[in-house]
Amino acid sequence: MTLPPAARAVDPSARTDIAQQIRDAILGGEFAPHQRLIEADLSERFHATRAAVRTALLTLENEGLVERLPNRGARVRAISIEEAVEIVEVRAGLESLCARRAAERIDDDGIAVLRDLRARIEQAVASGDLVEYSRLNQDMDRQLRALSGHATAAQLLERLRAQSARHQFRLAFAPGRAAQSLPEHIAIIDAVIARDPDAAEAATRAHLAGIVAFLRSLA
Incomplete structure (x- = not known):
């Protein structure tokens, strides 16, 4: 017997995949701030059921990337400069904590990874490859979060970074x-x-203070 669509079991990984695809499209600039996210269109684009798309939009709403308007559905949430500054200020505390913990916990393998990353970052700037430089900076942040072993800080930072991704790209x-x-x-x-640890924390705070100063210059 074939079950109707509503009665079929939904694979949780499929819901996650749809949310990730929409998230990537938002962060990649394929959807503009305030652009409406129509379930039927998303369902067709990502080859997903309307129910899966609806669940994905709820996930992204909880992350702060999507907002729902009464009787108008969902749209991409715009992040103001003021809010972006606040996000970076919060990140400063979390990222400095991760840097401190990473310095306390790092082993020889971790040192080898960071040394390689350091060389590639310098090479990207020397060659003027800003796209690669931006990607490597994100890789560095992920490595430091992993080395810190602080799962809560890592989860919070992932969400905060997603919300301010457009300003980070700029x-x-x-x-x-x-x-x-x-x-x-x-x-x-x-x-x-x-x-x-002290130097790692101080260097991280100094770096993020520079980002705050830049964002405020845009206001």
Whole structure:
């Protein structure tokens, strides 16, 4: 007997996949701020059921990427400069904690990974490859979160980064920003490699203070 669509079991991994696909489209700029997210269109685009799309939109609403308007459905939530500044200020506390913990916990394998990453970051800036530089910076952040072993901070940071991704992308390509941020990133890596928690925390806070200053200059 074939069950009707509503009665079929829904694979939880499929729901996660749809949410991730929509999330990637939002963060990649395929959907603009305030753009309506119509369930039927998303269902067709991502080859998913309306129920799966609805569940994915609820997930993204909880993450702060989507908002629902009365009688108008869902749309991409716009993040103001003021809110982006607040997000970075919160990140400063969490990322400095992760950097400190990473410096305390790092082993020889972790040091090897960060040294390789350090070299690739420098090469990306030297070659003017800002797309690669931005990608490597995100990789560095992920590595530090993993090395910290602080699961709660890592989860919170993932959500905060998703909300401010557009402003981070704009920041990465601002004229002269790479030359300014490169030594900041290197200072964080070097402090963690040196197993110096105080220096790792201070370097992280200094880097994020620079991001706050840039965002405020856009207001």
